[in-house]
Amino acid sequence: MSETPATLSLPQMQPDVLEFLKSRRSNLAKLMTEPGPDAGQIQDMLNIAARVPDHRKLTPWRFILFQGKAREKFGPHLASAFTKANPNLPVDRALFEAARFTRAPLVIAIISSPKDCPRGTPKWEQELSAGAACFNLCLAAQSYGFAAQWLTEWYAYNADIDKALGLSGEERVAGYIYIGSVKTAPIERARPDMDTIIHHWTG
Ligand SMILES: Cc1cc2nc3c(=O)[nH]c(=O)nc-3n(C[C@H](O)[C@H](O)[C@H](O)COP(=O)(O)O)c2cc1C
Secondary structure: OOOOOOOOOOOOOOHHHHHHHHHOOOOOHHHOEOOOOOHHHHHHHHHHHOOOOOOOOOOOEEEEEEEOHHHHHOHHHHHHHHHHHOOOOOHHHHHHHHOHHHHOOEEEEEEEOOOOOOOOOOHHHHHHHHHHHHHHHHHHHHHOOOEEEEEOOHHHOOHHHHHHHOOOOOOEEEEEEEEEEOOOOOOOOOOOOHHHHOOOOOO
């Protein structure tokens, strides 16, 4: 027997959330240090990441976590894929690439995993949902007081890395979300001129 769905709150004013959203910024992965979130916080962040609009409830995304030694263990995959794609670059560059995931205490790869939907949800919408999951994860991490950055770099677009991650079918990396702590506050970056991107349809 299925459970009765919980009744949630009516929409309400959330001044703290608005203030947070107005000033939120990403932090550079290369500036991140320990500590990262604990197990309970990570679970909570993943629950939030999965709480995104998802047309026809297809769950078109999944998460791969890199923590502790696993970050270094993935290094040889990064180094060999990089060397294969850039055979003329020096070896020390491959060593640099191997250390990518060690920049932050936690890296979460969000995998766009679109499903064949007999009822017709387009793949595009499923990929948009994966993007929403990426950003919700950033918001969750930042709401916990951690630094977060959504990166793709070259290894979101490399077939050897896809294979090492165990991606199948139409799966691809939507983003690597780096999460950690930072000691330096970010400065604001240039934002769009809103007048150039807002139009009121008048017919
Ligand atoms: C899909 C996606 C991929 C990104 N990949 C990179 C990347 O590879 N390297 C990078 O420096 N920034 C990348 N960014 C940008 C950063 O995540 C971040 O948005 C930017 O540094 C500042 O954004 P903020 O407004 O959250 O502070 C990417 C953003 C998106 C949406």
